[in-house]
Amino acid sequence: MAQEEVQNGGPEKVAEVSFTALKPQLMVEAPKAADAVQFYKSAFGAVEAGRTVYPKRKAEQEQPHVLSSQLELAGSTILVSDIADNSTPVKTDGTGCVLCLETEDVEAAVAKAVSAGGVAEGEVTEGDGACCGGRVGKVKDPYGYVWLICSPAKKCGDAEA
Amino acid sequence: MAQEEVQNGGPEKVAEVSFTALKPQLMVEAPKAADAVQFYKSAFGAVEAGRTVYPKRKAEQEQPHVLSSQLELAGSTILVSDIADNSTPVKTDGTGCVLCLETEDVEAAVAKAVSAGGVAEGEVTEGDGACCGGRVGKVKDPYGYVWLICSPAKKCGDAEA
Numbered sequence: 082m083a084q085e086e087v088q089n090g091g092p093e094k095v096a097e098v099s100f101t102a103l104k105p106q107l108m109v110e111a112p113k114a115a116d117a118v119q120f121y122k123s124a125f126g127a128v129e130a131g132r133t134v135y136p137k138r139k140a141e142q143e144q145p146h147v148l149s150s151q152l153e154l155a156g157s158t159i160l161v162s163d164i165a166d167n168s169t170p171v172k173t174d175g176t177g178c179v180l181c182l183e184t185e186d187v188e189a190a191v192a193k194a195v196s197a198g199g200v201a202e203g204e205v206t207e208g209d210g211a212c213c214g215g216r217v218g219k220v221k222d223p224y225g226y227v228w229l230i231c232s233p234a235k236k237c238g239d240a241e242a
Numbered sequence: 243m244a245q246e247e248v249q250n251g252g253p254e255k256v257a258e259v260s261f262t263a264l265k266p267q268l269m270v271e272a273p274k275a276a277d278a279v280q281f282y283k284s285a286f287g288a289v290e291a292g293r294t295v296y297p298k299r300k301a302e303q304e305q306p307h308v309l310s311s312q313l314e315l316a317g318s319t320i321l322v323s324d325i326a327d328n329s330t331p332v333k334t335d336g337t338g339c340v341l342c343l344e345t346e347d348v349e350a351a352v353a354k355a356v357s358a359g360g361v362a363e364g365e366v367t368e369g370d371g372a373c374c375g376g377r378v379g380k381v382k383d384p385y386g387y388v389w390l391i392c393s394p395a396k397k398c399g400d401a402e403a
Contacts (some may be wrong), residue, residue, distance in 0.1 A: 098351045100286065100316035101394050102344040105266045125261065151395070155261035157318060160342060170386065177337035178387065181321060183263040190259045231263050234312070 104158045105180065106149070109224050111163035114147035118161050119222045124197035124222065125182065126192075127154040135163075155182055181229045190230045191218040198223050205230075253302035265308070265319045266341065270385050272324035278385045279322050283357035285383065286343065286351075287304075288313040288320070318341055342390040351391045352379040359384050366391075 109117045121127040130153050134145040146163035159180075184190045187205055195201050205218040215232035222228060269277045282288040291314050295306040307324035320341075345351045348366055356362050366379040376393035383389060 103316040157264040197300040
């Protein structure tokens with residue numbers, strides 16, 4: 082039981098594994114992914130680097146569902162995908178994943194996101210943001226995701242010296 | 243109504259806003275964030291770059307809740323935070339945020355994550371991953387988050403030429 086040496090010829094033990102990229106993938110109720118991509122462009126200036134779509138299955142379907150749209154945002158890549166009712170559920174049951182975006186101008190970023198259709202939750206506040214920065218605003222997008230718009234992270238502890 | 247020009251002296255209209263970083267923040271039911279950090283280290287080789295904690299409030303509390311742990315992983319930063327029952331809910335109601343990790347060795351990465359306490363969901367499959375890569379495995383971590391372990395993204399379309 083306690084010995085699991087390499088019994089079934091696994092991939093050379095569980096040695097070094099290195100990861101080349103981390104990409105949050107936002108699942109959106111089909112067929113709203115295309116709209117979500119448009120929102121992330123308008124709200125945050127995301128740039129779409131590519132998109133793959135499912136084969137069109139239904140005659141009445143106006144546009145094919147998005148398997149994955151790759152969006153460049155703040156030096157990272159996020160993926161936006163349609164998830165249909167009948168597809169394998171990928172719903173996480175974690176307490177919730179939030180996306181922190183750092184910017185020098187929190188107020189302007191929140192205003193821009195709101196003008197694109199996001200909903201500001203609460204005021205921009207100073208301080209105890211988990212991003213460890215200065216000012217923090219919160220915007221919920223039309224697809225249910227929460228974005229924290231934060232001042233760039235500083236070394237913790239030197240808040241308002 | 244339709245005129246909103248710059249009525250209340252907003253921050254110089256809603257001009258250019260640039261973002262310097264995007265950091266997914268995983269909320270974990272308090273006080274499990276510290277355990278989650280340990281899991282992400284063991285499972286994925288994440289490196290903790292910093293941690294801020296809440297002031298200790300309760301005598302019986304063994305360790306202070308984590309406001310934010312900054313983990314370096316695959317060239318990105320993720321934040322892991324305790325979220326207490328009585329704190330402002332940040333729960334997103336999106337259809338679900340999944341984290342795609344790209345690696346050359348999907349099988350080894352899945353095996354390592356499973357040996358650290360993750361649960362593999364289904365087999366590693368070839369193909370239609372939303373990450374647009376070759377092989378894709380899925381691991382749910384003990385905190386409810388789903389990780390897709392994928393081959394590095396290629397240009398879409400040249401799958402198995």
